[in-house]
Amino acid sequence: MGGISAGSLAILLVGVSLMTYSSVHGGRILVFPVDGSHWLHMNLIVQSLHARGHEVSVVRSATSWYVQESASHYRSLTVSLPEAICIEEPDFFHSFLSEMLTIQKAGGALSFVRFYWKVLAALSRIHRQASLMGVEILQNKTLLQRLRNTQFDVVLVDPGLPVGALVAHELKLPTVFNVRWVTSGDGHFVVAPSPTSYVPVSGNAVSDRMTFAQRLKNTLYYFFNACFDKYIVCPHYDRIVEKFFGPDVTFYHLLQGADLWLIRVEFVFEFPRPTMPNVIYIGGFQCKPPKPLSPELEDFVLSSGEHGFVLMSLGTLVQCLPLEITSEITAAFAQIPQKVIWRHVGEQPKNLGNNTLLVKWLPQNDLLGHPKIKAFVGHGGTNGIYESIYHGVPMIGIPLLFDQFENILRLEERGAAKVVHATELTQQNFLEAVQEVLHDPSYRENMRRLSALHRDKPMHPLDTALFWIEFVMRHKGASHLRTESFRMPWYSYHSVDVGSLVLAVVGTLAGFVVGSVKFLCFSRKKNQSKIS
DSSP states (O other): OOOOOHHHHHHHHHHHHHHOOOOOOOOEEHHHOOEEEEEEEHHHHHHHHHHOOOEEEEEEEEEEEEEBBBBBSSSEEEEOOSSOOGGSTHHHHHHHHHHHHOOOOOOOOHHHHHHHHHHHHHHHHHHHHHHHHHHHHTHHHHHHHHHHHHHSSSEOOOOTTTTTHHHHHHTTOOEEEEEEEEEEEEHHHHHSSSOOSSSSSSTTOOOOSHHHHHOOOHHHHHHHHHIIIIIIIIHHHHHHHHHHHHOOOOOOHHHOOOOOEEESTTTTTTTOOOOOOOOOEEETTTTTOOEEEOOHHHHHHHHTTTGGGEEEEOOTOOOOOOHHHHHHHHHHHHTTTSEEEEEEEOOOOOOOTTEEEEEEEHHHHHHHTTTEEEEEEEEHHHHHHHHHHHHHEEEEOOOOOOTTTHHHHHOOOOEEEEOOOOOOOOHHHHHHHHHHHOHHHHHHHHHHHHHHOOOOOOOSSHHHHHHHHHHHHHHHHGGGGSSSSGGGGHHHHHHHHHHHHHHHHHHHHHHHHHHHHHHHHHHHHHHHHHOO
């Protein structure tokens, strides 16, 4: 091998030093998370930013049950609110789910209206409570001055509860969204063109290949979501914006004006749709190789022999289903030769088979990555979906709330999952779904294909997220990637004014031509009359 010249060595050293500087130069980041499962995603990014030398401050409420006040990788800023945000109450989602299942079982149009009324009322209450944090921060001059003195470089916000966007505007700091959902649903609908002809609207579980009736329904959902957002949710934040920023600023423009959107999906899972330069896709950023299981779990898994095992978990928010449903599930599990590991909290279901192990906590990622895993029974949360894709494990989906119906549909459309609705679940149809996924090789083959596509990228999604957050910090924003179209009036955005002018000109020309022809015809007829 030849020696390295002095010039080449100098260039190499400069390149290494620049790379080192860009990756570990410590900045200050202010974080506004959403509690519950959303915090699990945000916390992973916070941990990674801390590991790269950044100083992270996390804003939390005094009643938060997931975002801890003390942690080694961030310092917390605790805000006391007049009333707790209901999603920070541990039993909220369990009681909410029970009520929703009762309504759905009743069936009929009236039950449908009651179901959505309950959902919308709950969302409105959550946003009203969350907006109080904005009031508490913006009217606290001492806290605001403390935030200014810290000289943050960027604000990282989960805009599911978008108070952080208001505070970022007050502090005049660039904003990065770690996002799947905003006040009106899917974040894409705020930042990118979203034709309802082939882009499913939040809450409407259809594919991108819609019939006429589905497109009609999709359009109605879009207007319904837009009206709900404008008249029910946004007023909670609009009042704050008007009070502290004046009439020239609108809450929706603050959302649309974010420098960067880190959206927690990717197109292995998401249906193709238009996007924008400041949208970065980080779906599956939480996925990682499995770690070894504990001796107890490993022994149970290995005892499954050639049949392998099935994993069941309903995520962090909904800890268990009603007893009548769980008893149907256990009766079905008892009839399969596979072992079953089930994360279950609450009253033990009836008909529990010897092959089923109930645990209060389990290492989901490690179990999904075990070679003996055969299928995953889940509710369709984003975390479980992407871990299943990453490890190539087919799913039996029991969607329960919000986006879970759409998530499972996307996997079902790709032949990697089978759905069983909780309100229709019986021992027989659940057993049939489990056996179909276990014995039909197409489910595993399709999921392994998705896994291969998901893994085949130049950079891990978490590294992508960290790069772009640091990019915004280095360049004090990313306005060159952001369209300013949101500032245009609706009639300009949709070119209604241009179309109206064109129609007016065409109409004028047509009227002139018709008038001229009529005049010529009239003149000719008049001349002929004189001659005769």
